[in-house]
Amino acid sequence: MTEFVSPAGPAPHIPDYLTLPQFMLDSVHPSRPVRREGIPWLIEDATGRKIGFEEIRSRVFGLANALSLKWNIREDEVVCIFSPNHVDYPTVIWATHRLGAIVTAANPAYSADELFYQLETTKSVNIFVHPAFLPAALAAAQKAGIPTERVIPLDDIPGSQHGQIAPTVHELIAYGLSHPAHFVERHLQPGEAKTKLAFLSFSSGTTGKPKAVSISHYAPIANVIQMAVFHKVNEDYTTWENKRFRVGDIASAVLPFFHIYGLVVNMSFLLYSGLTLVVIPKFEHTKFLESIVKYRITHLSVVPPQVVLLCKHPATRNYDLSHIRFLMCGAAPLSPELTTQLIKVIPNAEIGQGYGMTETCTTVSMWPISQRIGTFGSAGQLMPGNKARVVKEDGTLAKVGEQGELVVTGPSMALQYANNKEATLETFIDGWVRTGDEVIINENNDLFIVDRLKEIMKVRGFQVSPAELEGHLLEHADVADVCVVPVHDDYSGEVPLAFVVLHANAAKRAASSSAEADNLKADIVKAGIPEIHHVADHKVHYKRLAGGVEFIDVIPKNPSGKLLRRLHDVSKLHKQLKSSAELQGSHFAHCAQLTRMVRRIASQVHKQASRLLQAGYLKQKPAWYSAVLENPPLPLPARAPPPRTAYDAPAARSAAKKEPEPRPLPIIYLEDEVRRQFFRDHPFETFRPVTLTEDAGVEAEHPINGLKWMRLRQRGRNPTPEDAIRFTVNLHEHHRLPLTEAYSTAIGQFRALRSEQHIATTFAAQEAEAYGAAFGPSSTMQSFMQEEKVLAAKRLKSEQMDEGELVARKRWHAIVESSGPKGEWSRGEEYVRLWKEGVRPDYSPALTEPMLSLEQTETSDVEFQIAKP
Structure with missing residues (x-):
């Protein structure tokens, strides 16, 4: 069995008796650095307001107490947050968790219908909403049966509407702080945090509409500790200036907190690591650049569309980004070409990618601290304690370098899909999570995302389910059948494209003129009639049909009726459809092309069924077997034979080669390699004279080892060549520096100390001579004199040669x-x-x-x- 484990080692100690606010606000851990006094936790981007630890802790208690006093929110009830990033977002989450309740975060760009679906699925009892999105929240709350007084604004609301809804968060905090504690925070039993729900985060899974993922308190705590150990946040593995995460660094919090990436990586891990978050409600490229410069932001967590703007937007050149030290890209793959451009834009930053899912409670892999720039195209290496299997199409496990579906397990995995047993059984298997992504893991343990098996597209880092859009499009009066597929886009990564089969009357209108066909497409993308369900007015902006609409006669499906999305190159077909649209009768050309494609698919299916019948795996012929046999499909194009087979090879080549006799591998010591290079670079050190006093022995080895040995200079000790050699090896093995960098560091310090020793000796001799001391030739001069004597004798002998x-x-x-x-x-x-x-x-x-x-x-x-x- 081929099972990939993390090169960072096993899982660290993870407490299984804490809730998330207890872990973030009340506890300590060996992997957590100490945040110095005065370093704020949060900075509000618009106002510059700073919020420290004591204020956050006090606001969390005040809000939890108010929620208990006013609505008696109890354990396992669900509270929804419908807002962009806000400085009180962590306060709302941790206050809810203090009461034992569960948080579900919704995208503020949702329409009222989309928000209602989430409220109904999670059975939410309260909604925290940003005032800008209050109308959608009130409409969804009314539809879900949530009273208006349970809709809580995060900020003040202008006008008369304020009195009709609940007090603001600020007013609730003041109310809670002015009253004695009305709740008792429950302390979990050992192991209970693994099953105690903290979040219901929405994900599309591998297919279908978004589903609520049940995430325990243990999962984000485990992932935060995994990342802290992986990046050695609280270890002195290098100098403070070169550490990847330092207490007091400034990070941007522009990724939405409702997304698992922003929730766990930004809000939890970066705060845990001692960084300050600049909370940015919405990404606007120019304002984002202004915030980076204004607050001297050092750490960026972004998605590929934001990287595209950093590299290609002309405004980027107007800002000094040299202080950026770290950039991580996630949510979708980043191309090597874009990475190369990004290195030129922020040359001083460590740049790499991470990989994770809502179902894995975020980070599965990241690029290690040994790599300043992550391997191009790689999503990094597994977190400590994570294990992975790569399953091939035939169900066997892939080896190193082989492609297959990634299946992972670890301490941070989610529990299940809430109230969806069928989807849970498909994705969660005995603690392992099927990711639906095809990957390759190479010999260096680098993870490469190759393809996506699940029927989910990634638009600007957000998941979009084709089935959700198809169900919505089928409600349109003119649509008989539909298939939504992703097409490539340079900015968004992928955008939805709809292949639509029209009803008979609509098809006649579309065939009558190209103008009528264009009107129908526009009507489907965004209809002008309010009562017609259409995508643009009923779906969040990134779910709109930016790829367009194409009319076809038939949607390819398998015998069970499932859409065959992956059996043709959609981008190529799309280009062919557009180029042929100018030709007369292009509608029938599309139909013929799809017919050929379906017949070729039928050929594949029929051949596979024949094999299964012959092998005895199928007991009887399928219903369509005889029909396909009577009407043979088009044959697949023949593949060219290989240029040479084993039978074509000459006899001498095909003969079995004699295996060489096994020999033991040579024993190679790293110290010997370093020693050889050292004396090649410093031959004079071999003959440096050493003065031994009476009763003196060989000088002992350097007394310091491991991570404590940070510099070669030590009090009362002149470094020897062996000290420099051992210091090089120590830097390489314990401080994880590359061997070349460790060698250059050690040699630089060695030469500096040798120079200081020579200068001190020379000045001491000159000072002694000034006071009348007389010195004979030094040992070095004596060596030169002896050498000259030998050379003179050699010259004399050569003169006597014939x-x-x-x-x-x-x-x-x-x-x-x-x-x-x-x-x-x-x-x-x-x-x-x-x-x-x-x-x-x-x-x-x-x-x-x-x-x-x-x-x-x-x-x-x-x-x-x-x-x-």
Whole structure:
């Protein structure tokens, strides 16, 4: 079984007896840094108002007490927040949790119908609303049966409407603080936080309308601690200036708090890490840039459309963004090309991506602190304690580098879909969550999102369900059938496109003229008649049909009636539809194209059914089997054969290769590699003289190790080469610096200390000589004098050599002392290479007498033999 685990290690200790406000406001944890006094928690963007810890804690109690006094909100009741980002958003959440109640947050851009659906699904009893969105809230509340006096505005409301609804949050807090405590906050039993509900957050899951995801108190607490440990927020892994998250840094809170990304990552994790949040209600690019510069924001959490504006909007060039140190992109994949542009815009920032879902209570993976810029196209590495499986289409588990659906588990997973057993069984399986995303995990544990299996599109980071839009479009009088699919958009990532089958009368009108067809499309996108259900007036802005409407004759479906969205390239088909719209009879061309596509799909299905029948997995033929056999579909295009198979290979190549005998791997010590490089860069350190006094031994190793060893300089100790080598290894292993950076840091400090030692020694000698002290040659000068004596003796000996010996000596001197071109053998390496090849210098004396000829030699031997007695 291939199961991927986090390279960051197992899950840290997570308390399972705390609610979220108890964790954020009342407790401490080893992973949490201490926030210095005076550092605010929140800053209101529009006014600059700062709110600190004591004020937040007091406001939470006051609001909880008022809610208990006025409406007696009890445990497990649901309170809805219908507002953009607001400085009192955390106050409302934590006050509700103090009472044991549950929070559901709604998108303030929802229409009254969409808000009513969420109120009805969650059975909410109170609504906290921003005054700008009060009309939609009142209409939805009336439809859901919520009394008007339970609709609570976050700010003052101008006009006479104020008296008809509940007091504002500020008035409720004052009321609660002026009365004694009316509630007793319950402390959970060990393990109870894992099942005690905190949020009902909405997600589209893998298909269908948005569903309420049940999230316990334990889940966001676990994810916050996972991220804190992953980023070493409370560890001294490097200098304070280079830490990714520092107490007192300023972060933007422009991502909506109703989204799980803004709720857990921004509101919970960044506040937990000691950062200050600048609460920005709405994203407007120019105002966003002004806020970044005004408050010197250092940390940004954004989505791809905002990155597009940062890179391509001309206003960006007018602002100094050099103080930004961190940017994380989530909610949708970020292309490598856009990442490259972003690096140029904010060159001083660490940039990367994260991946998560509402069902996983946010972060599944992020890029590690060892990477300043995350791997291009990667969503990072798993959080500590998370495990992942990649399931292929055939149900087997994929290995490293293989593609399949991501299934994850960990301490932060949600519990279920509330009141939706069928969807829960489809997504939540024995503690594991099916993400519906196709991924690849490589050998470096980097996670890459490849494709989306679930029928959900991501528009500007928001989930949009095609089924929801299709159900709405089917209510239009002229629509007989519809299929909504995503098409690519440079800014939004994806936008909805609707393929519509018209009723007979509407189809005749559309065929009569192109102007009539255009009017029908406009009528579907945004009708002028109030009683007709249409998308633009009944759906939030990002759910509108920005991809347009196309008319076709038939929607491709499988035998069970399910729409076949993924069996064709929608973008390509869309382009073909647009280009062919100018041709006469384009309507019938579309129909023919779809017919060909359906027949090819039928060919695939029929072949698969035949295989299943032959294998015995199908007991009887499907009802459509004979009909397809009698009317054979179009064959799929033949694939080209591979250029060469194993049977085509020559016999010598196809023969089994003899496996080499196994050999033990060489043992490699990192210290040896560093030591080799050190003495290559500092050869003089090998011969540095060391003075030993009587009874002195070898100096002990450096007494400090691990994370405490932050610098090479130590009191009363001159660093040795071994100290520098061990310091390099220590920086690499314990401080997680890359080896090259650790080596350069250690060598820089070593050389600085050596220089200081040399200057101090020189000045001490000069000062002693000024007072009359007489010194003999230093050890270094003695070495130079000895070297000169040896060289002089060598020169004298060379003068006594004969001519042949001098020629050979000069040849080898030329090899050793000449500096060759770059990239070729160095002088010493050339000498060693020649020596290993058996080429030796010949220092024998040159012959001064002429050599005898061969005949003379043979004659001499004969004469010698004859003359021999």
